[in-house]
């Protein structure tokens with residue numbers, strides 16, 4: 260056993276090695292997120308580092324690599340892009356750190372030299388692309404140096420997840436490689452903050468008890484708020500008002516569908532704004548023109564679908580409005596995050612109407628086609644390859660397949676066809692080249708197996724994300740804390756933390772009441788009691804009519820809460836049911852005719868064991884102009 264003194268000596272030696280290594284990178288100190296993570300790498304714990312772009316993830320493996328290198332250790336870095344690897348190798352080499360990238364960009368002879376160098380222990384850091392792991396010869400090389408392998412670092416690790424935004428089947432080979440080589444340390448890095456992608460990374464890489472480091476996702480100059488909107492005309496006028504009131508720069512408005520994008524743009528135009536639309540349904544040149552005009556600062560506002568954004572780096576977007584409910588907190592945060600790149604104060608507004616949730620539910624359903632449709636698309640493309648011909652317009656392929664599906668008795672919309680193609684491609688059952696989309700058989704062990712159940716689970720995950728967005732919309736406390744906690748950001752786990760820069764923090768600071776009135780609390784309790792009494796046998800519509808007392812079926816005579824919402828409007832009760840769902844008090848079954856039931860929490864609220872004020876329920880907006888609101892106006 261080591262004495263305390265020798266422990267201290269060893270610790271000091273390690274600290275020296277770290278300081279020396281850091282100096283080689285020309286940095287004065289580590290950033291807070293980096294030091295914790297690097298300590299875990301040294302401790303030999305598998306780590307997953309989730310940090311935003313530019314946070315300095317590379318240093319988290321390069322620094323340990325240099326320290327290991329002093330003792331002859333080799334670090335293998337898996338990275339998906341040759342250009343990225345090249346940049347890193349150049350800058351490491353310039354700092355006197357022996358690094359190399361083994362890529363297909365090098366000629367055969369050069370590759371042989373590199374491999375010899377790796378075997379001879381010439382390099383401290385070796386970058387490889389995931390395709391390398393296809394080659395048995397390369398695996399041989401790795402076996403030969405396995406004893407010297409100090410760390411395997413996987414950069415852009417979200418590429419391993421079929422549900423990430425950038426799935427690379429070759430990343431799937433890594434699991435087996437890691438299992439065989441059993442490196443003493445393994446670290447994965449990504450900027451993607453999706454919880455299930457992180458879980459997938461750990462699972463696919465076979466990490467046991469990985470330490471998750473999530474840090475740095477806050478964007479302090481973004482001011483978040485939710486504005487309740489009534490029907491379409493209310494939304495349009497609020498939208499125009501928001502754009503008009505922005506403080507300089509330009510506004511970006513996101514819509515859930517192409518049709519909505521066009522409609523909002525038309526409204527903004529008639530309100531006198533310089534506006535362009537951007538979505539995937541436009542001709543390339545129209546879209547490019549819109550983007551160029553936007554980039555040139557010649558617009559007040561651009562209205563877009565989520566097709567907009569990749570690579571858009573305009574620094575003075577002063578306002579990002581989501582005119583429709585986005586489908587997930589991830590999408591929302593990323594899209595809102597396009598604002599304020601220059602670091603100046605920027606508003607991110609969610610225009611919220613509870614009815615919009617239904618649109619997103621519909622879109623989620625369309626994203627998960629049935630097994631029959633998937634099978635039919637694959638068979639069609641196998642039996643009649645000419646159907647897979649690719650033209651410059653995505654829509655043409657979709658329309659063609661849709662027509663053929665219709666002839667086979669599958670009446671589906673274009674979104675379903677698009678989703679089927681994407682899913683089949685992701686599972687290696689369709690392959691695309693320049694000319695056509697062709698049916699293939701997936702390569703086993705590389706492409707994830709396509710099973711319908713996992714698609715269903717995936718759809719449930721998406722519905723869960725949508726519910727989280729609804730919760731966000733109704734959340735009565737700090738919105739920044741809500742989102743950053745969802746992402747797992749270690750600095751924002753405390754529910755009482757306040758950012759001071761969101762509508763709720765401001766309202767709380769100004770002493771505005773954000774709680775529910777007694778009448779509202781009573782309404783919530785009786786509706787939950789009714790749902791509890793009906794015991795999951797009926798859907799929203801039926802529950803609503805029983806609540807309103809308009810349902811005169813004698814079988815409900817015994818139900819005490821029947822008519823408990825008398826005098827309310829049907830839409831209000833429906834919306835309240837949705838709001839209670841959003842707050843996790845009611846759950847709907849799946850399927851064509853969903854029935855609703857209370858969750859455990861819902862039951863507890865109904866009997867007064869939990870205070871509804873604790874749950875962030877906010878009463879739905881009243882949309883009718885004729886009927887006076889039964890709700891107290893709060894803002």
Ligand SMILES: Nc1ncnc2c1ncn2[C@@H]1O[C@H](COP(=O)(O)OP(=O)(O)OP(=O)(O)O)[C@@H](O)[C@H]1O
Nearest residue numbers: 286287288289290311312313314315316317318450
């Ligand atoms: N401790 C530090 N002190 C100062 N600068 C740093 C530090 N760590 C990293 N940097 C700098 O931050 C920049 C971004 O680093 P890096 O490329 O590693 O980011 P990243 O997290 O990998 O981002 P991406 O997701 O875009 O790949 C680099 O210019 C790097 O030199």
Ligand SMILES: [Mg+2]
Nearest residue numbers: 316317414415
């Ligand atoms: Mg990086």
Ligand SMILES: [Zn+2]
Nearest residue numbers: 737758761764
């Ligand atoms: Zn806040």
